[in-house]
Structures are given as structure tokens and as C-alpha cells.
Amino acid sequence: MLIKSLLANDRGGRILLTALLLVSVAVVASNQLLPQDSMLHVPTYTVTLLGKYLCYALLAVAVDLAWGYLGILSLGHGAFFALGGYAMGMYLMRQIGDRGVYGNPELPDFMVFLNWQELPWFWSGFDQFWFAMIMVLLVPGLLAFAFGWLAFRSRVTGVYLSIITQALTYALMLAFFRNEMGFGGNNGLTDFKDILGFSLQADSTRLGLFIASAIALAAGYLLCRSVTNSRLGRVSVAIRDSEDRVRFIGYRVEKIKLAVFTLSAVLAGVAGALYVPQVGIINPNEFSPLNSIEAVVWVAIGGRGTLFGAVVGALLVNYGKSYFTAAMPEAWLFALGAIFVLVTLFLPRGIVGLFNRDSDQPSKARHPTDGDDSGPVTTAALPQEAH
Numbered sequence: 001m002l003i004k005s006l007l008a009n010d011r012g013g014r015i016l017l018t019a020l021l022l023v024s025v026a027v028v029a030s031n032q033l034l035p036q037d038s039m040l041h042v043p044t045y046t047v048t049l050l051g052k053y054l055c056y057a058l059l060a061v062a063v064d065l066a067w068g069y070l071g072i073l074s075l076g077h078g079a080f081f082a083l084g085g086y087a088m089g090m091y092l093m094r095q096i097g098d099r100g101v102y103g104n105p106e107l108p109d110f111m112v113f114l115n116w117q118e119l120p121w122f123w124s125g126f127d128q129f130w131f132a133m134i135m136v137l138l139v140p141g142l143l144a145f146a147f148g149w150l151a152f153r154s155r156v157t158g159v160y161l162s163i164i165t166q167a168l169t170y171a172l173m174l175a176f177f178r179n180e181m182g183f184g185g186n187n188g189l190t191d192f193k194d195i196l197g198f199s200l201q202a203d204s205t206r207l208g209l210f211i212a213s214a215i216a217l218a219a220g221y222l223l224c225r226s227v228t229n230s231r232l233g234r235v236s237v238a239i240r241d242s243e244d245r246v247r248f249i250g251y252r253v254e255k256i257k258l259a260v261f262t263l264s265a266v267l268a269g270v271a272g273a274l275y276v277p278q279v280g281i282i283n284p285n286e287f288s289p290l291n292s293i294e295a296v297v298w299v300a301i302g303g304r305g306t307l308f309g310a311v312v313g314a315l316l317v318n319y320g321k322s323y324f325t326a327a328m329p330e331a332w333l334f335a336l337g338a339i340f341v342l343v344t345l346f347l348p349r350g351i352v353g354l355f356n357r358d359s360d361q362p363s364k365a366r367h368p369t370d371g372d373d374s375g376p377v378t379t380a381a382l383p384q385e386a387h
Helices: 002-006 011-033 044-067 077-094 109-113 129-153 158-176 203-229 231-248 253-279 289-302 308-327 329-346 351-355
Strands: none
Touching: 002 203, 011 044, 011 203, 011 308, 044 077, 044 203, 044 253, 044 289, 044 308, 077 129, 077 158, 077 253, 077 289, 129 158, 129 253, 158 289, 203 231, 203 253, 203 308, 231 253, 289 308, 289 329, 289 351, 308 329, 308 351
16 A cells, blocks of 8 residues: 555656566566577576666666755765675675685685785674675765765755765775775775575576565665655755755755755665675776766656656666677767767656656756656745744
């Protein structure tokens, strides 16, 4: 009943989740039940690639929550994604034990190579899965909370906030490249063996990670829908459209921004944690500002302020990236740039705007939000009292 109510006015979301369920079942059935020489057989490599796409889609949903509904153009969500990935990578490294190149049961290979004598204190506890999962949520969340508290309290907005978020992820990238940080330096964390006792090379484990990614995407989408449908979501949209008016009628804008931004960062961390065991590596390049910019491009192409449009954009762009980097590697960046420019000029509401009957009716008060036909959200709809 809860899911039904969340998707009551969200035709795009219903289509998305139904397609996600059907595709997940079809992929698992095809991989497990059909022989490898069958035309319809989905190889494990493709399963892993699809799982990676789903992680990117969850990251896009996180970006859309902050940008599409709150108006915060974050160019640093790649940092939260990478931090979640590093937390998972540290757990996976601790599971290697004495099976590493140097056979040290406590220290990862890169620490032995660098003559570290003992495990750093911040690696303690990562031999336990539950602890690592807490860190996946806590580390990106705490960073977003600290950053947001300082930035929103100082009323930094617009392009200045975007630049600061980009500087944050670039600073983290430079820090993680340093060997003395204890995170593998330039090479990062890799050579993972298993997760929860299951071999990462086994087809069944790859399928399990794909299913976990699909569930995480569906859960993340529903969580964001519950936020956008709530009073918090309505106030967030009002802040996006007219922050000063919301502030003047008594709302604590900083607290609302902080709550939504932190939740968005946590979702990005979960996406990163699911991404790492599927690709088999996490290194400082994941902090690259270009990755954060790409995530924004996914949302813009799919449809900002729609959630399901963010998923569509992430899946289409990353499929195109896989195709172009294999067929015409030198043309990929030109193709991405051309797509972004064309969508900006001719589809300002993204691909999903093509299927919105009122997409040609501009409205400052509201972006198209998931097919919701409940009318525009403005500060006039908010209670005229302090909160």
C-alpha cells in the first residue's frame, strides 16, 4: 500500500520499477537457465556491466534529489560515491587475509610493499561486514553534513557552491593519491577475493550483486519519492524556486538544505559501495571532478527534477559510453558533448520531457516532477508561520 501511494501520480516511476523488475528476472533467468551457446543467453560479463549501470543510475537519482528538487548543482557527488566505494574496498581488502602476494594475514599487499608495520587505526573494524556497511553510510553522510553545515550556514549558493563542491572532490582526489594516506595511493584497492565468504569470480555472486544493485536502485527511488511527496519535498521545491521567500516566511532553509543534501550523499555512497565489488577496483580517479560532471550530464539529459528521468539518462549515456569507447574511442567525448548541447537547446526538460504533454508550458514554480498532476508547488502553498 505504501509503494502504491508513493507511485499514485508517478506514471514514469511505475513504468521504471516494473521494467526494472522484469529485466532483472529476465537477466537472471537467461544467465542461469539458458545454455551459453543460446542467442538469448546473457553472459556474466553483461550481468556485471548491467549491475554497474544500475549503480550509476542510483548515483543519478541522488544527484537529481539535490539538484532537481533542491536546486543545489553539486559537482562533487563523485566524492561521496568514491568514499562509499573505499569503505567497501577496505572491507574486501581485509577479507583477502594471507591470500595476498606477500601472504601477510593482517596487512594488505600495498602496506607490506611500503614497509608499514601495523594496520592503521582507521582500518580497524573493516574485517566485519556490518561495520563496513555503517561506514558506507556514515562517512559520505558526515562529510556532506559538515560541508553543508558550513556552506549553507554561510549562505553560499549558485555557481559559488558548485565550484566549492568541485574543489572538495578535487582535494580528496589529491589526498587519496598520496601513499601515506593508507588507501593504496595511485593504485587504490584491488585484487579482491570474496564478499561474505562468496567468491567474487563466481557467476552466482555476480548475479547476487546485480540483484542487490537493482534492489538498491528501487529502494533509493522510492525513498526519494517519499521525500519529494512529503512536506519536506514541497518546501525543498519552494527553496529551489525562491529561497528568499521561503526564508522570509519563517522556514529554516539551512536545516532543510542540510537534511536533503546529506541524504543525497548517503545514497551516492551506497551506489559506490555496490559498484566496487562489481568492477573489482577503487582508486583515486573515482574522485575526479569529471565523474561528478558526468553525473550531472546524465540527469540533465534524462530530465532534471523527475527522478525516473535521471535513471533513464544514466542508463542511456553509459550504454552509449560503452558502445562508443569500444567502437570509436576517440569520438566518445565529442558524442557526449554533442548530446548535452542538443538536449540543452532542444529538450530543456530532458528526454522524458518528450512524453510530458505539458512539457512545452514553462513554469518557474515547478519542474515536471514524475508525472505528478497535483498542481504547482510554490511558496504560496506553504504555511505562513515559522517552523
